[in-house]
Each structure stands twice: as C-alpha cells, then as structure tokens.
Amino acid sequence: MTELTHSKQKAPPVNLSPDDGQLAYELDRAHVFHSWSAQAALTPMVIAGGLGSTVWDFDGNTYLDFSSQLVNVNIGHQHPAVVAAIHTQADILTTIAPAHANLARGQAAQRILERAGDEFSKVFFTNGGADANENAMRMARLYTGRDKVLSMYRSYHGNTGSAVAATGDWRRVPNEYARAHVHFFGPFAYRSEFWATTPEEESARALHHLERVIQAEGANSIAAILIETIPGTAGILVPPPGYLAGVRALADTYGIVLIFDEVMCGFGRTGGWFAFQSLGLVDEPVVPDLITFAKGVNSGYVPVGGVIIPPFIAEVFDETVFPGGLTYSGHPLAMASIIGALDAMENEGIVDNAARVGSELLEPGLHALAAKYPVIGEVRGLGVFWALDLVADPTTREPLSPTLVGALKAKLLSLGMLPFFADNRLHVVPPCVVTDDEVARGLAIYDEAFASLDV
Template sequence: MTLDPSDGQLTRELDKAHVFHSWSAQGALNPMVIAGGLGSTVWDFEGNEYLDFSSQLVNTNIGHQHPAVVSAIKEQADILTTVAPAHANLTRGKAAQRILDRAGSSYDKVFFTNGGADANENAIRMARLYTGRDKVLSAYRSYHGNTGAAVVATGDWRRVPNEYSRGHVHFFGPFAYRSEFWATTPEEESARALHHLERIIQAEGASSIAAILIETIPGTAGVLVPPPGYLTGVRALADRYGIVLIFDEVMAGFGRTGGWFAFQSLAEQEGGLVEPDLITFAKGVNSGYVPAGGVIISPSISATFDESVFPGGLTYSGHPLAMAAIVGALDAMESEGIVENAARIGRDVLGPGLAALAAKHAAIGEVRGLGVFWALDLVADPETREPAPAPVVGALKAKLLSLGLLPFFADNRLHVVPPCVVTDAEAQRALALYDEAFSSL
C-alpha cells in the first residue's frame, strides 16, 4: 500500500475527536497508529515497521492479512454477506464441523457468538439451565470478558465497578511463583489449590453451584500454566458435585499453546486428556479477521435443549463472513502446519531464549508458557519477588517500541505472544530486542 504521513496525522485527529477507547481515561490517550500489516509485522503511515509480538490482543494467531483467510472472506462476500441465525447456511455448517473436528468426539454442537465475552455469557446460561442451579465459581486471577456475567466472573480489578450480575463466587487458582498456599513444589501447589477449591464448593453448598469456569491457561493474568494434576483434580471435583466444567479457551485456543486447544496441549502432563463439558472460544479461531466466538457443547448438555427452548440468541450468530474466515483460517492452519510451528517455536526458540534472558537479567523473576504463549514476571527484587514498578514497565515498553517491537504488557508482566506463523528469524530478532531493552534498564 502507498503510505502517506498525512493519513497518519488525520488518523490521530479523528481518533482524538471521535473514538472512545476501552479501559482508558480518554484525555491523555495517544494511541499508536497502525496503517497495515503482514504476517508478524505491522507498520504506520510513516513507514516504521514493528514486529507484532502482541498479536494485537493475543488473537492474530494466523498473522496479519493471511491470503487464504482474506480470500475466503472475499469469496463469501460475493455469495451472501449476511443471513439471520434462524436459517441454515452452508458456510456456518462447515465452520462448526471444522471446530468440532479439532475439539474431538466428546462434543457435537457449536453455538456461535460475536466474541469471547458473549461466549462465556452463553456458556454460563447453558450451565445454569442444565443444572437448575445458579452460582458460578471462577478464579481471582482470570479474565472472561466485558459483558454482564463475564465481567463479574472475571477476577481482576475490572469486575469491581461492574458487579451487577448475581451468583458469582471467586477462588484462588494455582500460581506457584506467587503461591497463596505456601507451597514449595508444583505438586503441593496443585494439591493445596484443589483443597481450597473443594472447601469453597462445600462452603457455598454444592447443590447451589452450576458451573466452574476457568481459563485452561489464564492468559491476561499472566500465562499461568497449571501444575500437573490440577485440571484432572478440577474435573474430578466437578464430577463429584454434579457441576458443569467450562474451559475458557478464548485466548489459549487454536494454536496459541502449540495444540488446537490448551487442554489438548496439557494432556501429557495430566496423564491423559481432561475434557470439560463446555468450551468457549474466539480470538484465534479466525484471528479476529471478522468478529466471532462460540461455545462448543457436549451431547449431554446440547440434548437438554432438544425439547426445551434455549433462551438466547444474537443477530450476528454465525455471521457468514465470520464463518468463512473460520473455515479459511482453520484449513490454512492445518495445511500449512501452523499449529505445529507454534509448538516448535516455543520448544526450540522462545522457551530456551527467554530462559537465557532470565538468567542474564535480574528484572525477570520467572519465565512461563508454551507454544507462542509466554509471560515474563518482572520484579524489582528477585529475592522478594516484589513486582516491578509501573515506571520501569513503562520504560521497557517505550524502549521496545523504539527498537521496532510491539509488545504486550499486563501489570508487571511482559507477555511474549507472537502469531503462530512467526518464523525462527523473527523470534530470534525479538529475543535480541528484548535483551537490548532489558539491558537499557
């Protein structure tokens, strides 16, 4: 594309005058302008290029402007640009089939939504109707979206000004580096976190609890890979007390962890596949090229609504342009080995490279992750593990941008989350830029 710096100025003026941004005080905003992108790279109207190691909001798993996905959207636009969800549509059926093929034979239906928040919203609704119970348990270290029930299920600060939804109870999930349970090993952390969760269930009254909603790997909270045995234990508790288990795979799904879903990536460490009753997804299913999300439903729950009406729906549920993007993205990811690439990059390049950075720089307290889903826990003191203060995090962000890398920060954490199509050379370049940025501190 032809770049005109005056378009960059116009973008800033229009944005300042007319756009209301999420999660922000509006007055001081000066958002970065992005004019275009390709693969793992984005650029502005001045021609400055940046390695996108944020994947925007950890969603462009297939990278920017993948030709197969763009082509699929264009082809669908020539056929039918929109259709009501009450009708059957071929592209929607194909999208559902492809998602179920990757989720596995334990699931038989997909309810499509516009994104991850309303996927969680509808999964909660299904669990409540299926069980006849009300309460939903979710972790304090979590993010589930910004709609009524989803934001109250969220554990971080964003739920506090938005607590209008009923029946939500929170618990602490495992996080060995900053353990709530005085654990000294992953095994202790898992066992004590499970004991804590069971006591919450018992104290709240198991017969009042509809669902346990957890991110398989909490993402925004810090890429908190659960210790071995934790998912197995949560599944056992859900079965013991008749509770629906929901895995939120909105951020972790579709290649991000080096598997189609994070629960599949974690099967080896769990000693077998731990399957939830409902799976929510969005983001990587089509890399956000057209907004889409959904709930993957097990037969026992979907059958509940064979005779009873499901009281939920969305005008754009299964929107054909979004469905075409899903088909195009999942087919390309499979044929091009993109999920396998994510696993290999994590295993052979990012994992060892980030560990080497941690050994070199005291500001990195812990490295955790898998695939192209990593976080660096930044500390002011490696002994006390005191989180790095905001000015240090801000300086690191500014330095990385000046070096040509677009980072993703959350609180005191630097998340290393490139697209699944990232190359070895791009990953090595990013590691060098991280090294330079940390050295500048």
C-alpha cells in the same frame, strides 16, 4: 512441513501518506471512545497495515508484532487464505439470519468440532469471547437448575454482564451487577497463596481450597466452574501437574458443569488446537463439559466466538427452548473466515510451527534472558504463549514498578517491537506463523531493552 505463507515478509507499501496517519490520529481523538482507558491522556499508535508478524505506520516504520494485538492474531496479519475466504463469501451472501441454515455456518461448526474431539457435537456461535462465556454460563445454569458460577480471582472472561462479574481482576469491581458469582484462588506457584514450595504442593493445596469453597457455598447451588485452561491476561499461568484433573474430579463429584475458557489460549496458541489438548500431552488428559472460544479461531479478522457443546447438554434443548440468541450468530463472513483460517492452519502446519517455536526457540531463549537479567523473576508458558514475571527484587519477588515497566515498553517500541504488557508482566505472544528469524530478532530486541533498564 509446508512453508508458511508469511515466511517471506514483504515491506510496507511505498505509497503511505503521513498526512493520512495524522488524519487517522485526529479523527480518533475527536470521535473514538476507547476501552479500559481515561480518555484525555491517550496517544494511540496509528497502524496503517500489516502482514504476518509485522505491522507498520503511515511513516513507513515497521514493528515486530509480539503482542498479536490482543493475543488473537494467531495466523498473522492479512493471511491471504483468510482474506480470500471472506471475499468469496461476500460475493455469495454477506449476511443471513441465524434461524436459517447456511453452508458456511455448518462447515465452520464441523471444522471446529473435528478439532475439539468426539466428546462434542454442537457449536453455538456468538459475536466474541465475552458472550461465549455468557452463553456457556447460561447453558450450565439451565442444565443443572442451579445458579452460582465459580471462577478464579486471577482471570479475565470478558466485559459483558456475567462475564465481567466472573472475571477476577480489577475490572470486575466497578461492574458487579450480575448475581451469583463466587471467586477462588487458582494455582500460581511463583506467587503462591498456599505457602507451597513445589508444584505438587501448590496443586494439592489449591484443590483443597477449591473444594472447601464448593462446600462452603453449598454444592447444590453451584452450576459451573469457569476457568481459563491457561489464564492469559492474568499472567499465562500454566496449571501445575494434576490440577485440571483435580478440578474435573471435583466437578464430577458435586455435579457441576466444568467450562474451559479457551478464548485466548485456543486454536494454536499453545502449540495444539486447544490448550487442554496441549496440556494432556504432558499431564493427565482432561476434557471439559463446555469450551468457549473466539480470538484464534479466525484471528479476529471478523468478530466471532462460540460455545462447543457435548451431546448430553445439547439434548436438553431438543424439546426445551434455549432462551438465548444473537442477530449475528454464525454470520456468514465470520464463518468463512473460520473455514479459511482453520484450513490454512492445517495445510501449512501453523499449529505445529507454534509448538516447535515454543520448545526450540522461545523457551530456551527466554530462559537465557532470565539467567542474564535478574529483573526477570520467572519464565512460564508453552507454544507461542509466554510471560516474563518482572521483579524489582528476585528474592522478595516484589513486582517491578509501573515506572520501569513503562520505560521498558517505550524502549521496545523504539527498537521496533509492539509488545504486550499486563501489570508487571511482559507477555511474549507472537503470531503462530512467526519465523525463526523473527524470533531471533525479537529475542535480540528484548535483550537490548532489558540491558537499558536502570535497575
């Protein structure tokens, strides 16, 4: 494997000014309105810079970024190939309307399709994952002539109108303005809704539940089933054997478009280009009708997302106008960042690195921590996409209290790690470029942090 560009980590620059950090904090608190937050109590961490799997503040303190920010910096911070691609495109053409053809746009689409597979022929570019899901649902509705979209309760699909209505978690409830969204329970054997005792039972019963929802809602009213291939923020819920194949079969039986949301789990995160491809190596391969993406396709260096479309849906709009568009669809700087990122990931074996790190280092390392600390109720994941389900009692599986979760987060930060928490779960999601030494250091930090918990 080609040596990863970020394998030799550099220290933060010596000319950092704590005064700049203070100014950044003051300006933020005075003028910036933060997402998903009550504003008054916020004390945001100020980040000055980063490289690879490391970020630092203006005081020179470094942090191992095992959050990948919002699980999107797959190629790591400041990868030189991506930065150079953006610089080069900026010198050529910084912006162009989506109605025009642009070389970078065509090349970005080509590279994405090469990795998605021969079943797909077109890419519709958006500004991020939420509007990718919006447009995938729109395509499914127009293709089928139906209205309803089914999605899981344990899910997150974005913060725009239909995307947040399709979301299953608490963020949906104050935002339910879009119509025709129906939710169902997906499989989650550790906290089963179906009294299942094996993964096979969980899969079969979850599929029975989904079919009954389809029948009860009226199959002829359902345009799409929208699911995260591996639900991410909801807990990195790797589907049990046979589940995705069963959903595919139900979609085919009832004439429903199957959409896989790969915004978080795509482009290297699971050790494959797409999560459905990674899962296909260990279970029956399943190909969706539409794929949505964002985050890892360029690691968020420039905002971008999109929908990957098969010929049978794309051709519907050959003679019929697709009633959707965005001013910045296929923005040249975003397109260049995709080209730079995907080429570097290919040339440097970054996706293979994620797969190897997951199977050889993170999986055994996290299971060793679970054997040592009963507060870790379950370990689940693959690639560089893992979650630790934290419990107050391993028998009852009662979730760990918010107070203790907060204490664990504070301890990890004090030890030099930037973690990712969602409810009672610690998500272990380093960049795909993470090195063996960084994983060893990360596991040691987790070990020390769990040892400090008073449980």
